[in-house]
Amino acid sequence: xxxxxxxxxxxxxxxxxxxxxxxxxxxxxxxxxxxxxxxxxxxxxxxxxxxxxxxxxxxxxxxxxxxxxxxxxxxxxxxxxxxxxxxxxxxxxxxxxxxxxxxxxxxxxxxxxxxxxxxxxxxxxxxxxxxxxxxxxxxxxxxxxxxxxxxxxxxxxxxxxxxxxxxxxxxxxxxxxxxxxxxxxxxxxxxxxxxxxxxxxxxxxxxxxxxxxxxxxxxxxxxxxxxxxxxxxxxxxxxxxxxxxxxxxxxxxxxxxxxxxxxxxxxxxxxxxxxxxxxxxxxx
Ligand SMILES: [Fe+2]
Ligand SMILES: [Fe+2]
Numbered sequence: 001x002x003x004x005x006x007x008x009x010x011x012x013x014x015x016x017x018x019x020x021x022x023x024x025x026x027x028x029x030x031x032x033x034x035x036x037x038x039x040x041x042x043x044x045x046x047x048x049x050x051x052x053x054x055x056x057x058x059x060x061x062x063x064x065x066x067x068x069x070x071x072x073x074x075x076x077x078x079x080x081x082x083x084x085x086x087x088x089x090x091x092x093x094x095x096x097x098x099x100x101x102x103x104x105x106x107x108x109x110x111x112x113x114x115x116x117x118x119x120x121x122x123x124x125x126x127x128x129x130x131x132x133x134x135x136x137x138x139x140x141x142x143x144x145x146x147x148x149x150x151x152x153x154x155x156x157x158x159x160x161x162x163x164x165x166x167x168x169x170x171x172x173x174x175x176x177x178x179x180x181x182x183x184x185x186x187x188x189x190x191x192x193x194x195x196x197x198x199x200x201x202x203x204x205x206x207x208x209x210x211x212x213x214x215x216x217x218x219x220x221x222x223x224x225x226x227x228x229x230x231x232x233x234x235x236x237x238x239x240x241x242x243x244x245x246x247x248x249x250x251x252x253x254x255x256x257x258x259x260x261x262x263x264x265x266x267x268x269x270x271x272x273x274x275x276x277x278x279x280x281x282x283x284x
Pocket of ligand 2: 126127252
């Protein structure tokens with residue numbers, strides 16, 4: 001197996017999240033795509049093993065240096081969505097929803113509940129950072145749960161036992177409760193494991209309201225928004241904005257239904273919304 005692509009499909013970890021955090025009051029197996037569990041479980045496990053071994057403080061700094069200049073591509077927001085959609089499923093294309101469909105379903109579910117327009121737009125954009133895959137980044141540096149690096153890895157992180165093989169685990173600079181940080185220093189000052197959340201945050205940070213940026217930057221940070229394991233690094237502003245991250249999470253996890261949204265009909269509404277908040281072209 002190639003360590004760059006331990007998962008058959010990039011969204012397998014999200015399907016696994018629905019198993020970890022089933023929708024309350026719903027029998028998940030009936031509502032969501034069923035599959036032969038154990039082989040995929042092994043792939044997800046192996047995916048996290050590689051992720052946890054490799055996401056070090058130094059690795060994150062190297063990725064930030066590589067991407068924060070935003071000199072990879074220049075695209076209109078909708079072209080970026082189309083570009084992301086070239087990331088197609090090669091395992092079973094008949095069943096999987098493509099990337100744009102997941103984004104539209106998330107946004108539409110938010111819209112149906114009467115939320116503010118920036119929240120709807122956040123639903124549409126939140127996974128755009130997965131274009132990292134198209135730049136050749138390995139899956140473990142694009143998707144999967146994110147967590148702080150530079151301090152002790154919480155045992156609330158999924159498959160935390162695999163951190164024993166991460167060099168930072170036995171590095172005294174990085175393996176104490178606060179590591180390179182200090183109490184309630186604010187997440188702004190905390191480096192997160194590298195993936196699509198942090199990257200997209202940097203692409204969009206000048207354009208969206210703060211709660212939207214929190215959603216984009218921390219939606220995969222399950223160890224906090226679901227498990228509350230890193231409150232000691234957060235400040236008041238973080239706590240306030242995490243209410244939105246928590247509000248967003250069910251739309252991300254539970255809006256996946258097998259009926260594809262009508263992208264063509266929805267497009268004018270979303271083009272308008274994009275125009276309201278974003279420039280004609282975005283730097284990636
Ligand atoms: Fe995501
Ligand atoms: Fe998502």
